[in-house]
Amino acid sequence: MPGMENQTKTGDSGRFGVPLAALAGVLLCVTQALGYGEEMCLTQGCALHEGTTVFGLSLWWWGAGTFAGLFALGLLGRTAWTRLAALACLAVDVVFFAIMALTAPCLTCLAAGGLFFLVLLAAVRPFAASGRLVRGVVLAWFLALTPNLFAAAQELATPWPAAGPETAAVRLYFSPTCPACRDAVAAMSRLGKPFIGFFPIAGSEEDVQLIARTLEGMRSGLSLPDALTRSGEAKPVAVDLSLRWRLLRNKVAYLRGRPDGVPHLQINGWPRRWDTLEVF
Structure with a gap:
């Protein structure tokens, strides 16, 4: 079938990209969930969102499980399922990014979202041939990401003292x-x-x-x-x-x-x- 041939070719091209991006996501989420990655996030949004839970489970553990699932799909070559799952993750990220844009950006959360995007990018090749739904979700994701990047850059631009300590009280x-x-x-x-x-x-x-x-x-x-x-x-x-x-x-x-x-x-x-x- 023509549709299956296209899926097979796409799966072969992203066979390594999907597992690698997903594995990086697993490591990032587990590190954050265990509290070992606090130094990685330099923005105030990290402290604001780190305690967020869904059904009593940290968002980082949900993220680790999701990336683990994407990793397994990538290894098995299930490109169509990988594409659908990554697209759903990116759609959820749009909502989360919009909330951060209205509150405070979390640098490591943005990094996790970036890894979801890389998984989708590896699963949908060539991207120019992707459907309207995929392009629409990606466009919405970038629109939600942009104000967070500007806010994070603004927060990281710490003031400079002509005299006295940079962290002056x-x-x-x-x-x-x-x-x-x-x-x-x-x-x-x-x-x-x-x-x-x-x-x-x-x-x-x-x-x-x-x-x-x-x-x-x-x-x-x-x-x-x-x-x-x-x-x-x-x-x-x-x-x-x-x-x-x-x-x-x-x-x-x-x-x-x-x-x-x-x-x-x-x-x-x-x-x-x-x-x-x-x-x-």
């Missing part, structure tokens, strides 16, 4: 052209607390140049407040792309906090060595 966002910001930097610097970080943001090319001059002054031995004060009188310096990228990350983090303006003080948790509220 107290973060002061400041602009070099803001007089109140310079006062705030000087006041917070005098506290000498190890949990305070100073994060510059640039709203114009002038700000970028002043921040570059401030960094140059700090490299010559000046403190941040002194370097910031003298930046307006210093000679122009070259501004590289890495500084612009770091300032962009700071601006994204700053705007994510929905601030009213600068200086903007952000407190994450409660610093352990906070001696007194009189620091303000």
Whole structure:
């Protein structure tokens, strides 16, 4: 039969791709289910979705069982069944991805979804000859995946401090052209607390140049407040792309906090060595 011949050819081309992608999915899901892959996920959605269960069983164990089934179908060469099962998994993923897009992205969940897509891609060859249903589900999957990728990238773009630790519990966002910001930097610097970080943001090319001059002054031995004060009188310096990228990350983090303006003080948790509220 013509239909069976097409299925056989497709099955031969994806004979190795399906089991390999499915086996990777099994390993990923089991690792996550046993709690050994926490370091693999760097987004907040992991903590939000990790406790999700269906009929009392973790989604990761459901995923491991599903990938194991796809692995078995791939080894047996049951291409039609593999294609149908992978398509159903991708359709379920569309719903899950849409929920994550409205809440918070889970990086390892996105990776598992990507492996479902690879299984389908290996089972449906050539993809251009696939039916409308397959192309429709894949299109919906990519549409649901895209906002999650952007949200994850935004979350992973951690802000960069000109002084202080990257993981500072107290973060002061400041602009070099803001007089109140310079006062705030000087006041917070005098506290000498190890949990305070100073994060510059640039709203114009002038700000970028002043921040570059401030960094140059700090490299010559000046403190941040002194370097910031003298930046307006210093000679122009070259501004590289890495500084612009770091300032962009700071601006994204700053705007994510929905601030009213600068200086903007952000407190994450409660610093352990906070001696007194009189620091303000």
